[in-house]
Amino acid sequence: MDLELRHLRIVRAIADAGSVSKAAALLGLAQPALTAQLKRIERALGGTLFERDRHGARPTRLGELVIARARVLLPAAQELQDEAARFVHAPSPGVRIGATHGPILGGLVDRLATERSVTTYTSWSAHELVSRVELGRLDFALIGACGDSGAPAGTLPWETVSVDPVFVLVSEHHPAAAEKEVALADLADQQWAVTPCDGCFADCFAIACARAGFTPGTIYETDVSTCIHLAQVGRAVALCQATHQPAAGLVMLPLAGTPLRWRHLLGRHPTAADAAWVLSQARQAHAEAVRRSLVYSDWLVRNTGFGTVS
Numbered sequence: 001m002d003l004e005l006r007h008l009r010i011v012r013a014i015a016d017a018g019s020v021s022k023a024a025a026l027l028g029l030a031q032p033a034l035t036a037q038l039k040r041i042e043r044a045l046g047g048t049l050f051e052r053d054r055h056g057a058r059p060t061r062l063g064e065l066v067i068a069r070a071r072v073l074l075p076a077a078q079e080l081q082d083e084a085a086r087f088v089h090a091p092s093p094g095v096r097i098g099a100t101h102g103p104i105l106g107g108l109v110d111r112l113a114t115e116r117s118v119t120t121y122t123s124w125s126a127h128e129l130v131s132r133v134e135l136g137r138l139d140f141a142l143i144g145a146c147g148d149s150g151a152p153a154g155t156l157p158w159e160t161v162s163v164d165p166v167f168v169l170v171s172e173h174h175p176a177a178a179e180k181e182v183a184l185a186d187l188a189d190q191q192w193a194v195t196p197c198d199g200c201f202a203d204c205f206a207i208a209c210a211r212a213g214f215t216p217g218t219i220y221e222t223d224v225s226t227c228i229h230l231a232q233v234g235r236a237v238a239l240c241q242a243t244h245q246p247a248a249g250l251v252m253l254p255l256a257g258t259p260l261r262w263r264h265l266l267g268r269h270p271t272a273a274d275a276a277w278v279l280s281q282a283r284q285a286h287a288e289a290v291r292r293s294l295v296y297s298d299w300l301v302r303n304t305g306f307g308t309v310s
Helices: 005-017 020-027 031-045 061-089 105-112 126-134 201-211 224-232 275-292 294-302
Strands: 050-053 056-059 095-099 118-122 140-146 158-171 192-194 219-221 237-241 250-254 261-268
Touching (some): 005 056, 056 061, 095 105, 105 118, 105 275, 126 261, 158 224, 158 275, 192 224, 224 237, 250 294, 261 275
Parallel strands (some): 095 118, 095 140, 192 237
Antiparallel strands (some): 140 261, 158 250
16 A cells, blocks of 8 residues: 555544544544554554554654654645645736837737736847846847847847848838839938847948948938938938838838848747747737738748748
8 A cells, every 4th residue: 555645644633632533533534444544554654653552542653753754744735735726726927028129029919918918128228138038037038130140149048030131211202212122232322210229230231231332321320210200201211120011101112132131039038938839929920010011021922932930
């Protein structure tokens, strides 16, 4: 017979009551049935647990050992049972996501919030988001990086959500506005508007311009709204992600030959729950953003083999 928790409860009850008859009354059992149970327990343990006489039941040395262990194991088992019950009935844990600016976050939050509570933290700095995840203040970081760069340095596991071409936003009155795409070299005399980041994208842009035969002129590094305004009034050409939804007065154009690419990355804390599910939801949010972008969808038709990561 294998020793079970109920056997330890019997031994503890006899020790606490001081006799088999009193323990039987407390446990709601007949005394002969409890006596038979005690004998089976003693056979399983290989020795007598109590010395019994008309004065009651006193533990033997083996009994004292078993009783001491029972007083530790039984409360621990009850605590485990109570904790498991609390866990089963507790609300689903929330998801804490940090993100840089981008088109995926809104769709991702919308999808996750159908099953979990979600909190977000936004920063221009991918380094800050990575640090927050490493410290356990966030569960996930959704960031962007130049398409040819690797994952950020550090201890976090990273997955690629998608790799997209970088497009440009120009005023509807721009000479290239009616074209299907524009060569980067044809924009050599333009001023530029970009959103800030602390990755290598600025270097990638400079290299792409150098390959196209020019050095970019004025670069306005500012927020998304200001980039859009500068493009609308014809003051600058704005670099944008292919899933961007252009505002009125703007035209989004692919760059011929795809000289620039943008990689969406999802990093997670090693203990983050449901990581595969969150990654799947991020990829689906990206796919939805692609479907909403007519320019990107048309570009994909004309450039098969480049686009989302499945």
